Amino acid sequence: MPLSHAELAKKLEQVLKPSSVLSGAAAERAYDCDAYTVDRSNPTAVVLPETTEEVAKVVKWCCENNVPFTARGAGTGLSGGVLPALGGVVISTKKMVQILEIDVKNRCLLTQTGIANKRLSDAVKQYGLHFAPDPSSQTVSTIGGNIGENSGGPHTLKYGVTAQHVLGVTMVDPKGEILHLGGKVEGAPGYDFVGLIVGGEGTLGVVTEAWVKLVPIPKEVSTALIAYSSVNQATQTVADIIAAGAIPAALEMMDQGILRAVKLGFGFDYPEGTDSMLLIECDGEPDAVRRDMEIVQEICRKNGAIDIRVAQDEAERARLWLVRKKGIGAMGRMAPSIVTHDGVIPRSKLPEMLEFVYEVARRKEIGVANIFHAGDGNLHPCFYFDDRDQDQVKRVVEAGEEIISRCIALGGSVTGEHGIGVEKIDLMSLMFSEADLELQAKSKRIFNDGMLCNPCKVLPNQKSCVEHRARWRGTAW
Amino acid sequence: MVDPQQPLTAKTLQPETLAEISASVADEKGSLVFNAGAILHPFGMPSPFRRMWMKAMAQQMQAEGFPPPPEFQDIQLSQDDFISLLTTTGISLDDYTGIIEHDVDDQVVVVRAGTPLLELQYELGQVGQCLPIPTLEPPQAMATAAVYSPLIDEIGYNLPHGLAAQCGSWRDWIIGMKVVQADGTIAKCGSKAVKNVAGYDVQKLMVGARGTLALIAEVTLKTFPIKALPEHQVRFMRRPGNRPANWIQRTQRSDFEAAVRSNSEVLTAFDSASSTLWAVVPPSQTLQRFPGDWVIRSGAGPENIVFSDPTATELMIRAKEVFDPTRRMNPGELGVV
Numbered sequence: 001m002p003l004s005h006a007e008l009a010k011k012l013e014q015v016l017k018p019s020s021v022l023s024g025a026a027a028e029r030a031y032d033c034d035a036y037t038v039d040r041s042n043p044t045a046v047v048l049p050e051t052t053e054e055v056a057k058v059v060k061w062c063c064e065n066n067v068p069f070t071a072r073g074a075g076t077g078l079s080g081g082v083l084p085a086l087g088g089v090v091i092s093t094k095k096m097v098q099i100l101e102i103d104v105k106n107r108c109l110l111t112q113t114g115i116a117n118k119r120l121s122d123a124v125k126q127y128g129l130h131f132a133p134d135p136s137s138q139t140v141s142t143i144g145g146n147i148g149e150n151s152g153g154p155h156t157l158k159y160g161v162t163a164q165h166v167l168g169v170t171m172v173d174p175k176g177e178i179l180h181l182g183g184k185v186e187g188a189p190g191y192d193f194v195g196l197i198v199g200g201e202g203t204l205g206v207v208t209e210a211w212v213k214l215v216p217i218p219k220e221v222s223t224a225l226i227a228y229s230s231v232n233q234a235t236q237t238v239a240d241i242i243a244a245g246a247i248p249a250a251l252e253m254m255d256q257g258i259l260r261a262v263k264l265g266f267g268f269d270y271p272e273g274t275d276s277m278l279l280i281e282c283d284g285e286p287d288a289v290r291r292d293m294e295i296v297q298e299i300c301r302k303n304g305a306i307d308i309r310v311a312q313d314e315a316e317r318a319r320l321w322l323v324r325k326k327g328i329g330a331m332g333r334m335a336p337s338i339v340t341h342d343g344v345i346p347r348s349k350l351p352e353m354l355e356f357v358y359e360v361a362r363r364k365e366i367g368v369a370n371i372f373h374a375g376d377g378n379l380h381p382c383f384y385f386d387d388r389d390q391d392q393v394k395r396v397v398e399a400g401e402e403i404i405s406r407c408i409a410l411g412g413s414v415t416g417e418h419g420i421g422v423e424k425i426d427l428m429s430l431m432f433s434e435a436d437l438e439l440q441a442k443s444k445r446i447f448n449d450g451m452l453c454n455p456c457k458v459l460p461n462q463k464s465c466v467e468h469r470a471r472w473r474g475t476a477w
Numbered sequence: 478m479v480d481p482q483q484p485l486t487a488k489t490l491q492p493e494t495l496a497e498i499s500a501s502v503a504d505e506k507g508s509l510v511f512n513a514g515a516i517l518h519p520f521g522m523p524s525p526f527r528r529m530w531m532k533a534m535a536q537q538m539q540a541e542g543f544p545p546p547p548e549f550q551d552i553q554l555s556q557d558d559f560i561s562l563l564t565t566t567g568i569s570l571d572d573y574t575g576i577i578e579h580d581v582d583d584q585v586v587v588v589r590a591g592t593p594l595l596e597l598q599y600e601l602g603q604v605g606q607c608l609p610i611p612t613l614e615p616p617q618a619m620a621t622a623a624v625y626s627p628l629i630d631e632i633g634y635n636l637p638h639g640l641a642a643q644c645g646s647w648r649d650w651i652i653g654m655k656v657v658q659a660d661g662t663i664a665k666c667g668s669k670a671v672k673n674v675a676g677y678d679v680q681k682l683m684v685g686a687r688g689t690l691a692l693i694a695e696v697t698l699k700t701f702p703i704k705a706l707p708e709h710q711v712r713f714m715r716r717p718g719n720r721p722a723n724w725i726q727r728t729q730r731s732d733f734e735a736a737v738r739s740n741s742e743v744l745t746a747f748d749s750a751s752s753t754l755w756a757v758v759p760p761s762q763t764l765q766r767f768p769g770d771w772v773i774r775s776g777a778g779p780e781n782i783v784f785s786d787p788t789a790t791e792l793m794i795r796a797k798e799v800f801d802p803t804r805r806m807n808p809g810e811l812g813v814v
Contacts, residue, residue: 185729191686419674442679
């Protein structure tokens with residue numbers, strides 16, 4: 001006889017202290033999805049451990065009682081990666097926010113994984129260092145979430161994604177054992193398990209602590225916001241900059257839909273006739289930055305830029321970044337719901353792909369705006385809609401699948417930084433053959449050969465998951 | 478009974494297509510050793526297979542009138558070794574070379590894994606691109622004589638290079654891969670997109686795995702604009718005899734100065750940016766070790782790689798069981814697996 005939610009919570013209160021266990025309707029509602037709100041599933045209970053050992057206790061208890069468990073950071077994920085797909089226990093890292101050691105000399109730090117990304121950079125700014133991966137959600141999203149999703153961000157183009165910045169992890173494996181993998185010195189011989197765990201979407205275990213790399217804050221940063229009267233001019237600029245061998249720290253693009261939203265929401269102004277904007281940032285040694293920015297501006301002018309604003313000081317730089325950083329938030333004024341997609345294409349296909357996005361949106365009669373990491377070819381079409389209207393939801397889902405399918409056809413990927421989660425699980429078989437998926441399944445089996453640790457994610461057709469899917473969708477309404 | 482005096486014939490297949498590689502792996506019984514380059518890689522492990530191959534190669538060279546190198550001579554093989562040899566097949570990718578696709582604008586290249594790195598660098602250089610592995614002089618000081626190796630070895634052995642701190646390493650550049658698994662099945666991972674988190678990063682497991690999990694057949698790589706290459710910080714030490722480095726050590730940044738100072742007499746090169754040093758160290762000796770550091774050796778027998786972390790070792794064995802349950806792919810090449 002399965003335990004009721006209340007009974008299960010009571011049992012967990014014997015594993016952790018009662019104040020570390022949440023249950024009841026409010027908790028279930030609060031933890032039934034992440035920022036991908038289309039699918040939802042209630043947890044049975046939520047636990048808030050404070051240490052690795054407490055996480056291990058919970059996982060062992062779940063294993064003994066055959067209860068699924070899903071680790072969760074801030075819940076900012078955009079693919080349903082922390083959806084408690086089969087119910088069970090959500091292990092929130094909300095109380096695991098300590099920086100355990102800062103090693104300035106070796107440019108690394110050890111942190112618990114519930115801490116928000118930006119707090120790492122804040123903590124080491126005094127030493128002239130920072131943590132380079134900077135997802136747009138960095139003030140909220142946790143290092144654990146970033147590790148799970150192998151998050152990117154605007155500065156990925158130059159600094160790489162999270163995987164390049166994680167040296168080692170402490171992880172509670174799916175059986176409740178505590179593993180320490182990797183360390184301060186990178187490149188050690190042997191299999192790269194840390195490289196596999198980063199991006200494992202929490203299906204290989206619960207990462208509780210991480211050694212991460214710190215890099216020097218660049219001596220000079222130059223930021224420019226460039227306006228174009230056509231999207232094609234902007235995308236051609238991106239292709240030309242990459243082809244020229246320049247490597248800006250960031251190369252971001254916003255289309256008119258985003259610009260309108262940011263103007264509406266934050267009073268951001270832009271030149272008349274602007275159809276799209278590029279935000280380009282170069283950083284490094286002062287001479288190199290000046291040279292790179294000159295090359296960039298020349299390419300921008302050659303492609304018909306109608307306005308180039310280069311930040312003269314830090315305050316102006318922050319203003320220029322506003323259009324990029326507040327873009328998604330500003331979309332909230334356009335409709336009750338937004339879904340941000342995350343496809344990747346080879347950079348040279350950007351003009352063709354954007355045209356396709358607009359065409360799909362017109363055909364499906366859904367609003368769309370685009371804000372994305374152009375330098376990586378990482379698109380983020382944002383559909384805005386009313387999630388109380390099931391027909392709109394259906395059209396949004398269909399539009400997303402069309403766009404992602406086109407990304408694959410162009411040689412790209414179904415996701416660049418948001419992960420597969422539950423959202424894109426059916427799309428995996430468009431990108432990978434059965435043999436390819438079995439190869440991935442093998443790598444998962446090294447750590448997780450069961451169905452308790454964050455089930456129903458990443459790999460399609462997992463047993464017990466298919467019949468649950470219908471229940472996830474539409475629970476919101 | 479096998480006659481130890483009989484000429485050793487190392488059975489080697491040289492498939493020319495991906496389908497032929499797959500068929501070679503599927504059809505051959507017993508153990509598989511990939512690529513002549515892999516077998517002779519100076520930092521390889523002294524597995525029975527490797528020793529057998531070296532002896533066979535020495536016999537072949539002698540029969541053809543070439544003196545074998547010293548390390549190929551006087552290799553003693555047991556009766557068990559001979560029996561094992563009869564069930565071992567070499568698969569060389571020497572005939573599976575060349576660029577499959579190079580999208581210059583996107584800076585992405587798809588290349589067959591038998592392609593020598595130097596050849597790939599030449600082709601990329603024609604359009605101003607490269608992989609950021611500098612060929613520094615003298616190459617043997619950094620054990621990078623291996624730049625003449627095919628990609629299957631370069632990726633499999635994943636040795637440090639002169640721009641590792643500034644530009645990363647194979648795990649950072651490989652965005653896709655096709656592998657042939659232990660049962661001959663071909664599978665791919667990753668894509669041609671420079672940024673991709675679709676599924677598990679299996680290709681990262683293959684980097685540095687020395688072919689013990691699967692045979693790397695093709696790789697998709699991010700390329701780098703030559704004009705954007707940063708300066709390396711490698712310093713070379715002049716040594717008489719010009720012997721190749723056989724000791725590679727990486728330490729924490731905080732220990733590196735002490736490591737260089739205490740070993741200055743045997744160093745051939747060092748890179749402050751990645752805290753890596755290269756040295757010539759007699760097999761019976763070791764240099765000073767530091768907390769958290771790691772070492773890869775050549776010519777030191779089982780000491781070439783030592784895994785002291787029981788957790789990682791247990792996981793490596795588990796990974797081997799999952800990917801290669803009959804332990805036929807480059808057995809012993811990573812010590813514990």
